[in-house]
Amino acid sequence: xxxxxxxxxxxxxxxxxxxxxxxxxxxxxxxxxxxxxxxxxxxxxxxxxxxxxxxxxxxxxxxxxxxxxxxxxxxxxxxxxxxxxxxxxxxxxxxxxxxxxxxxxxxxxxxxxxxxxxxxxxxxxxxxxxxxxxxxxxxxxxxxxxxxxxxxxxxxxxxxxxxxxxxxxxxxxxxxxxxxxxxxxxxxxxxxxxxxxxxxxxxxxxxxxxxxxxxxxxxxxxxxxxxx
Numbered sequence: 001x002x003x004x005x006x007x008x009x010x011x012x013x014x015x016x017x018x019x020x021x022x023x024x025x026x027x028x029x030x031x032x033x034x035x036x037x038x039x040x041x042x043x044x045x046x047x048x049x050x051x052x053x054x055x056x057x058x059x060x061x062x063x064x065x066x067x068x069x070x071x072x073x074x075x076x077x078x079x080x081x082x083x084x085x086x087x088x089x090x091x092x093x094x095x096x097x098x099x100x101x102x103x104x105x106x107x108x109x110x111x112x113x114x115x116x117x118x119x120x121x122x123x124x125x126x127x128x129x130x131x132x133x134x135x136x137x138x139x140x141x142x143x144x145x146x147x148x149x150x151x152x153x154x155x156x157x158x159x160x161x162x163x164x165x166x167x168x169x170x171x172x173x174x175x176x177x178x179x180x181x182x183x184x185x186x187x188x189x190x191x192x193x194x195x196x197x198x199x200x201x202x203x204x205x206x207x208x209x210x211x212x213x214x215x216x217x218x219x220x221x222x223x224x225x226x227x228x
Contacts, residue, residue, distance in 0.1 A: 037075045040065050041089065044082055048127035050201075053083065054134040083139045090125045091149055097121050098156035105160070106167035108225055111218065114160055118188070119211040126202065130192050157181060172221040180221065184214050 043065040047056045058079055062069040076082040097117050102110035122129055136143045158181055164170045165177065172180060191210035195202060 036065075036067065036071070040067075040072055040075055040082070041085060045086055045125070045127070048086070048131070049125075052134065053127050053131040053138060058082070080139045083135060084142060086125075087128065087135070087139070087142050087145065090121075090128055091145070093121055093125075094149060094153050095156070098153035098160075101160055101163060104167075105163040106169045108169075111161075111164055111169065111222075112215065115214060115218075116211065119207055119214075122188070122210075123204070123207045126192065129189070130196070130202070154181065154185065168223055170218070170221050171223050176221075180217065184217050187213050187217065 040061065044056070044061050047061060047064060058072055058076075059069050061082070062072040065072065076085065100114065100117065102114060104110060128135060132146075136146070158177070161170060161177060161181065162174075165172055170177075188210070191213060192202060192206075195206040195209065
């Protein structure tokens with residue numbers, strides 16, 4: 001299911017903390033290599049997931065990537081561009097996951113696997129869900145893209161669940177299916193903030209707890225397997 005909540009907002013980060021002014025950039029071919037850019041993005045995602053979008057500076061990202069800050073700024077002159085690039089990667093994966101129609105929508109594990117793929121995506125990009133306010137403060141141009149992505153992925157998800165209903169795996173009226181998807185979206189959008197109320201970092205156990213909440217919303221509508 002799509003789990004972007006409105007503006008993708010779940011909690012407030014520190015906004016533009018760590019954003020740097022553009023400085024002299026180096027044009028060394030090694031600095032400009034795609035591998036360096038890929039490494040910067042991977043390190044950034046790991047740090048943002050661990051500490052929050054508003055709590056990581058570009059200097060810290062450069063140090064973790066093993067490069068100078070000027071080298072990082074060759075690829076991403078400002079933190080805004082780095083956040084936009086990570087969101088673009090998330091967009092691509094989200095559309096792919098949402099539109100991945102099960103080969104057999106009637107298969108008992110098909111919907112479970114589809115929903116699990118969503119939570120795996122959420123976990124890989126948990127900074128997008130957890131730090132939505134900080135994200136659009138750092139990169140305001142992302143706000144309309146969040147809305148567009150939410151609409152697109154919800155439409156794709158609805159198509160998957162409608163296919164499961166036609167295949168006899170779900171027994172649910174069309175209007176009830178719409179409400180079910182909306183409820184699953186609401187729960188998916190807010191389980192992280194709920195689990196963070198205790199003040200501790202999210203763990204994979206929290207991810208599994210969130211997945212169970214959404215899975216159980218669909219349980220009453222699943223058609224039991226027939227005798228083998």
